[in-house]
Structure formats: C-alpha cells, structure tokens
Amino acid sequence: MPSINVGAPVGALVDWLTANLGALFHFISTVMLALLDAVLIVLTAPSPYVVIAIFVVLALLERKWGFGLFTLIAFLLIEAMGLWIEAMQTLAVVVVATVFAVAIGIPVGIWAARSRKVSSVVRPILDFMQTLPVFVYLIPAVFFFGIGVVPGVISTLVFAIPPAVRLTELGIRNVDKEVVEAAIAFGAKPRQMLREVQLPLAMPSIMAGVNQTLMLALSMVVIAGLVGAGGLGAVVVRGISTLDVGAGFEGGIAVVFLAIYLDRLTSALARPRRRRPKARTQAPAPATTTETDQPALASS
Amino acid sequence: MTTQVRSVQPDVAAGASAVEAAIKATALTKIYGPRGGSESRHRGWRRAKDSGADTKPKAAADDVTFSVAPGEFFMIMGLSGSGKSTVLRMLNRLIEPSSGELLIDGRNVATMPDGELRELRNRKINMVFQHFALFPHRTVRENASYALHVRNESAAKRDERADWALQTVGLGDWGDSLPGELSGGMRQRVGLARALASEADILLMDEPFSALDPLIRRDMQDLLMELQRDLNRTVVFVTHDLNEAMRMGDRIMIMRDGKVVQLGTAQEILNSPADDYVTEFISDVDRSRVLTAGTIMQEPLVTATERDDPQDVLRRLSNVEGVGAYVLDDEGHIAGITRADLLAAGVGRQRATVGQLVTNEFKTVGADAPLSDICTLVGRNSVPLAVTDTDGRLVGVVPRATLLNALATPHPRKDDGNA
Numbered sequence: 001m002p003s004i005n006v007g008a009p010v011g012a013l014v015d016w017l018t019a020n021l022g023a024l025f026h027f028i029s030t031v032m033l034a035l036l037d038a039v040l041i042v043l044t045a046p047s048p049y050v051v052i053a054i055f056v057v058l059a060l061l062e063r064k065w066g067f068g069l070f071t072l073i074a075f076l077l078i079e080a081m082g083l084w085i086e087a088m089q090t091l092a093v094v095v096v097a098t099v100f101a102v103a104i105g106i107p108v109g110i111w112a113a114r115s116r117k118v119s120s121v122v123r124p125i126l127d128f129m130q131t132l133p134v135f136v137y138l139i140p141a142v143f144f145f146g147i148g149v150v151p152g153v154i155s156t157l158v159f160a161i162p163p164a165v166r167l168t169e170l171g172i173r174n175v176d177k178e179v180v181e182a183a184i185a186f187g188a189k190p191r192q193m194l195r196e197v198q199l200p201l202a203m204p205s206i207m208a209g210v211n212q213t214l215m216l217a218l219s220m221v222v223i224a225g226l227v228g229a230g231g232l233g234a235v236v237v238r239g240i241s242t243l244d245v246g247a248g249f250e251g252g253i254a255v256v257f258l259a260i261y262l263d264r265l266t267s268a269l270a271r272p273r274r275r276r277p278k279a280r281t282q283a284p285a286p287a288t289t290t291e292t293d294q295p296a297l298a299s300s
Numbered sequence: 301m302t303t304q305v306r307s308v309q310p311d312v313a314a315g316a317s318a319v320e321a322a323i324k325a326t327a328l329t330k331i332y333g334p335r336g337g338s339e340s341r342h343r344g345w346r347r348a349k350d351s352g353a354d355t356k357p358k359a360a361a362d363d364v365t366f367s368v369a370p371g372e373f374f375m376i377m378g379l380s381g382s383g384k385s386t387v388l389r390m391l392n393r394l395i396e397p398s399s400g401e402l403l404i405d406g407r408n409v410a411t412m413p414d415g416e417l418r419e420l421r422n423r424k425i426n427m428v429f430q431h432f433a434l435f436p437h438r439t440v441r442e443n444a445s446y447a448l449h450v451r452n453e454s455a456a457k458r459d460e461r462a463d464w465a466l467q468t469v470g471l472g473d474w475g476d477s478l479p480g481e482l483s484g485g486m487r488q489r490v491g492l493a494r495a496l497a498s499e500a501d502i503l504l505m506d507e508p509f510s511a512l513d514p515l516i517r518r519d520m521q522d523l524l525m526e527l528q529r530d531l532n533r534t535v536v537f538v539t540h541d542l543n544e545a546m547r548m549g550d551r552i553m554i555m556r557d558g559k560v561v562q563l564g565t566a567q568e569i570l571n572s573p574a575d576d577y578v579t580e581f582i583s584d585v586d587r588s589r590v591l592t593a594g595t596i597m598q599e600p601l602v603t604a605t606e607r608d609d610p611q612d613v614l615r616r617l618s619n620v621e622g623v624g625a626y627v628l629d630d631e632g633h634i635a636g637i638t639r640a641d642l643l644a645a646g647v648g649r650q651r652a653t654v655g656q657l658v659t660n661e662f663k664t665v666g667a668d669a670p671l672s673d674i675c676t677l678v679g680r681n682s683v684p685l686a687v688t689d690t691d692g693r694l695v696g697v698v699p700r701a702t703l704l705n706a707l708a709t710p711h712p713r714k715d716d717g718n719a
Contacts, residue, residue: 176431176433178429178430178431178432178433179433179434179435179436181394181427181429181433182427182429182433182434182435182446183435183446184394184421185392185394185421185426185427185504186421186422186426186427186446186447186450186494186498187418187419187420187421187422187423187447187450187451188418188450189418192450196435197435200437201436201437
C-alpha cells in the first residue's frame with residue numbers, strides 16, 4: 001500500500017491562497033466588519049431598556065404571554081449580569097451570519113431541488129461542511145482573515161449554510177406533484193411556477209431551515225470566541241481559561257437565553273400561515289356589537 | 301429528455317374528417333428507459349409482470365392512434381398501469397412522447413417550441429386533476445382565474461371570468477374561501493371552474509371523480525354532462541370505471557398494457573367486445589343504465605298518415621302480423637295510433653280515413669332515456685314504445701323483443717339494425 005500524503009497539498013493550497021488572494025480576503029473582511037458594526041450600532045445605540053422593550057413587543061406579536069414574560073426576564077437578567085454589550089455583539093454575529101447563510105443557502109437549495117445532478121454534487125459538500133471538525137477550518141480562516149470576529153463569522157457560515165440548503169430542497173421537492181403539474185398545465189413559466197407555487201408551498205420547510213441556521217450559528221459563537229470574535233463566546237472562553245466557573249456560566253446562560261428567544265421567534269414563521277377570508281371574519285363583528293348594545297338600551 | 305419524433309405521413313384513410321379533428325394522435329408512444337429513475341413518478345408504468353426483464357425498455361403507451369372530434373366526449377378507459385394517464389399527459393406534453401405525431405387543431409404539438417406550447421396550454425387545452433391540485437394558498441377565485449392570471453389579464457377581467465365559472469359550477473358564493481375550507485366535491489368543482497374560466501375548448505380530465513363519494517360522483521357527472529352540452533367543449537376523460545365511461549362518453553378507448561384494445565361507442569363495445577379482456581370488463585356493466593332507447597330502437601314496420609285508406613293500412617299491418625301502427629301528421633309528429641280492430645270497423649264505412657280511427661293508447665320516450673326507465677313502458681300497448689326527438693317527431697320504436705335482446709348478456713348480434 002503506497003502512502004499518500006493528502007495533507008501536504010492542502011497545506012500548500014492554503015499557503016498559496018494566503019499569499020496570492022490577500023486582497024480578496026481583505027475586501028471580504030472589510031465588508032463583514034462594516035456590516036457587523038452597523039448591526040451592532042443599531043443594537044447598542046439606544047438604551048438597553050428600549051431594546052428590551054422592542055424584543056418583548058416582537059415576542060408579544062406571537063400572542064404568547066409566557067414568551068413575552070420570558071423575554072423580559074431573560075434580557076433584564078443579561079443586562080443585570082453586565083453582559084449586555086457582549087450579548088449584542090453575539091447577536092450581531094448571529095444575524096449577519098444567518099443573513100449570509102440564508103442568502104447563499106436558499107438559492108442553492110432551489111437549484112438542487114430542480115436538478116438531480118446539482119443535488120448529487122451539493123449533498124456531499126454539505127456533509128463535508130457539517131461534519132468536518134470546526135478547528136480544521138477555523139485555523140485557516142484565521143490565516144486568511146486574521147484574528148478577530150471575521151473568521152468567526154466565516155466558520156459560522158460554513159456550519160450554518162447546510163440546513164438552509166437541505167430544508168429548501170426538501171420543501172420544494174415535497175410540493176404536491178399534481179399541483180406543480182397543474183401550474184404547468186395552465187401555461188405557467190418555470191420561474192413563475194417557482195415564485196407562485198413552489199416557494200409559497202415550501203415556505204414552512206424553508207422557514208424551518210432558517211430557524212435551524214440561526215440555532216447552528218448561535219452554537220458556533222463560543223468556538224468563534226476562541227479566535228477573538230468577542231461577545232459572549234469571549235466571556236465563556238475567558239471564564240474557562242481562568243477557571244472562573246461562575247463567569248463562564250453567566251456567559252453560557254446568556255447564550256441559552258438568546259437561543260431560546262431566537263428559536264421561539266422564528267419557529268412561528270415555520271408554521272403555515274392561514275390567510276383568513278375577509279368576508280367571514282368581518283361578518284360576525286356587527287352581529288356581536290348589536291347584541292351587546294341591546295341589553296344596554298333596555299337597561300337605560 | 302430526448303424526443304425523437306417520427307414523422308408520419310398523414311393517413312388519409314384513417315379519418316375522413318382528419319382536417320376537422322380537435323385532437324389527432326398518430327402512433328403516440330412513450331417508452332421509459334431501463335434507467336429512467338426520475339420517470340417513476342409518472343403513473344402509467346406498466347406493472348412489471350416480467351420483473352426479471354428490467355433491461356427491456358417499457359412502453360407506457362404503445363402506438364396509440366385516435367382522433368377526437370370537436371365537441372366530442374372521448375373516454376380513455378383502463379385499469380391502473382394501462383397507460384391511460386400517460387396518453388392523456390402526452391396530449392399537453394406534461395409527458396414528452398418518445399415518438400409519434402400529435403396534432404391539435406392541425407398544429408403539431410410534438411415539435412412545438414416552449415413558448416408556443418405554454419400558450420397552447422394556457423388558451424387551448426386545460427386540465428382537471430384526480431386529486432384536484434388546487435393551489436392551497438390562493439383563494440377559490442384566484443384558483444379559478446389562474447389561467448387568466450398567467451396570461452396577465454386585468455384584475456377586473458380575471459374576477460369576471462372566475463365568478464362566471466364559479467357560478468357555472470354552483471360555487472358562486474365561495475370565491476373568497478380557501479380550498480382547504482371546501483369539501484372534496486366542491487374542490488373538484490373549483491378544479492372544473494379553473495379549466496372553464498380560461499375558455500380553452502379542450503378539457504383533459506384525469507380520473508376527476510374517482511376520489512369522490514359515489515353520490516357526489518354522480519352529481520359531478522351530471523354537472524359535467526350538462527356543461528358539455530351547454531358549452532360544447534371537447535372533453536378527453538380518463539377513467540377506470542367502465543360504467544362512468546359508458547354513461548358519459550360518446551366514444552370509449554379501452555387500453556391495456558399501453559395498447560389500445562378497442563375504440564368505439566358504448567353500444568359497439570357492449571355488443572361486440574374485441575376480446576376476452578373487454579368481455580370480462582363489460583360483464584360488470586349495468587346494461588340497462590348504459591344502453592338508451594335511441595341506441596336500440598328500430599324503424600317502425602308500419603306507419604300510417606292521417607289521410608291513408610284504412611283498408612290499405614290494415615293490409616300492410618297483416619303483412620307483418622302487427623296489431624297496431626302509429627299515425628303521423630305531415631311533419632312526422634305522432635297524431636295517435638290505430639289498431640287492427642278500429643281499422644276493420646272503419647273499412648266498411650264510406651270516405652273513412654285513418655285520421656278518424658286513432659286512439660291515444662301509446663307512450664313515448666326520448667332517445668336518451670336509459671333502458672332501466674323504459675322497461676315498464678314497453679309491451680303495455682298494442683304498438684311498440686315510440687321514441688321521439690325533442691320536437692316530438694317519431695324517430696323509432698322499441699318492441700319488447702328488442703328490449704329483452706339488448707338486456708341479455710352479449711353474444712355477438714347478427715342484426716345490427718340500430719340506426
């Protein structure tokens with residue numbers, strides 16, 4: 001059995017990329033940092049209490065009072081622990097990484113759903129991205145982008161894209177075949193069919209993919225802290241490295257609060273929304289008002 | 301998908317009305333290759349009896365030739381896997397034919413470029429699906445107007461056509477509902493409305509009623525036959541139910557293993573089944589509901605006019621050993637019947653005409669009355685049951701022996717006396 005050195009060419013490739021594509025990496029790094037800063041400014045410029053109030057209102061839009069109460073307590077606790085800025089840094093990383101992951105993942109998922117060939121190429125790549133140990137690509141990312149938050153975002157991206165691709169593909173493939181045939185049989189163009197039939201009907205599955213992308217992004221935060229990404233990950237890493245279990249726990253519980261909040265908020269999107277017909281939701285309204293009016297008239 | 305279209309010379313002998321045919325399919329064939337994994341989604345796979353012969357390409361439709369006249373109600377009948385759905389889907393190229401020629405209104409569909417094909421599907425040839433295939437996220441009205449939406453009609457025009465179509469299928473008040481709020485029968489009415497709203501003159505129907513309860517199915521059949529009479533669309537209707545096929549269809553094409561076994565009217569199939577397979581099928585058919593008075597009626601042996609001489613009529617009656625005859629006026633309407641005894645009484649009198657010797661002891665039925673409805677009427681009177689057209693003119697008669705013969709199980713009949 002001849003021994004094959006797989007590692008050497010990969011190492012050479014990384015060296016070559018660092019040497020020759022520095023400008024590209026620098027550009028990506030600049031754009032990412034600008035985006036992260038923008039999001040962070042939006043999140044931290046107002047008083048924490050204003051931001052918390054907005055989060056609670058978003059939670060209450062789901063009409064679940066318990067969720068609203070949880071949001072209030074969880075974020076007040078984060079603020080009280082003195083981790084507000086770190087939590088917002090983490091949130092900024094998660095939001096930016098999710099936006100990029102969704103922007104890449106959904107189109108690839110659509111493409112894979114429409115072509116068996118693409119699907120068979122994409123699938124092993126996704127397996128690779130999901131199972132390759134994080135540190136294996138975290139270190140080259142540091143080579144390319146330097147220490148800081150950007151390699152953290154990039155490795156988060158690698159980890160978070162697959163569910164968006166997979167669930168988009170699955171959602172589109174699972175749209176009732178006859179309904180797709182119906183759109184074709186009435187003369188819809190492929191693009192029109194995608195926009196008007198396949199995507200709307202696959203939306204619950206796609207939204208579940210977005211939700212999973214968010215969760216995976218959040219789970220990468222601590223590891224990104226190892227390469228200087230800041231935020232709650234840095235708090236946890238610092239706590240562990242100084243054997244300060246309490247500080248590590250504070251950082252950890254803040255991550256969990258963020259995770260629960262984001263999960264509840266986005267999983268609601270995954271439920272199919274029912275559009276109520278206007279005629280019938282409005283019809284009973286006048287009837288009830290007249291009913292309540294009548295006793296009032298009688299008593300007066 | 302590779303489409304090799306064999307160019308076929310127009311066969312003059314095949315159809316006299318070749319130019320006028322709404323659909324003309326010649327030697328349509330669909331072969332699924334041994335590795336055609338993605339094609340397994342289509343129905344119409346021939347069940348692999350010879351499962352060992354996987355390398356052999358399978359013909360889901362094999363050399364299928366037929367033509368459909370404008371306004372005809374054409375049934376494609378077969379069990380699952382017989383290729384009937386494949387043939388239907390080749391008509392609007394949801395399935396690409398492997399070979400063969402397909403003309404719709406004289407235009408060659410098999411080689412049509414994509415844009416033109418979409419136009420054809422949108423304006424000319426619409427489809428109704430087995431499981432309704434409505435768009436669940438669009439309202440009933442938006443579903444019904446989908447074809448118009450695709451062709452970018454104005455909202456006003458879309459709503460107008462959709463509401464007309466919904467009205468026509470009896471769902472006028474449901475435009476704002478979502479399909480999920482409707483029952484199965486109502487959903488298929490929406491499916492029908494969607495196909496009607498586009499004003500396409502060809503309707504492809506893929507077992508549209510097989511997912512419905514029997515009672516609702518009967519309602520839908522009646523509705524469809526009524527619509528087809530009023531709107532005069534050409535319908536190609538796939539079913540596995542021969543009773544349904546015979547009840548509704550002008551002609552029926554029976555398929556098995558991708559091949560056409562027999563193509564003809566319900567009568568032709570009932571009276572002379574092509575082979576044992578068809579014979580087995582029709583043994584389940586309730587002949588009394590399928591056969592109609594118009595299909596078994598015969599020419600009356602003797603008729604008289606009001607001005608005829610009684611003696612003359614009596615002689616003609618006795619020639620055929622009859623006891624009564626219909627008396628017609630100048631336009632062919634039935635003025636009454638006369639009997640041998642009445643005629644005999646009139647013979648002695650001077651200047652008597654048959655017109656003075658009539659009674660009204662007879663019954664009439666329309667040509668489309670099923671035999672189950674006329675059983676009780678036949679044989680009551682001295683004359684056979686009269687079959688009349690919509691204007692009340694006599695077009696034929698049903699003697700008792702003819703009725704019994706028609707109801708009896710088939711043995712190839714020798715006298716094809718029906719009109």
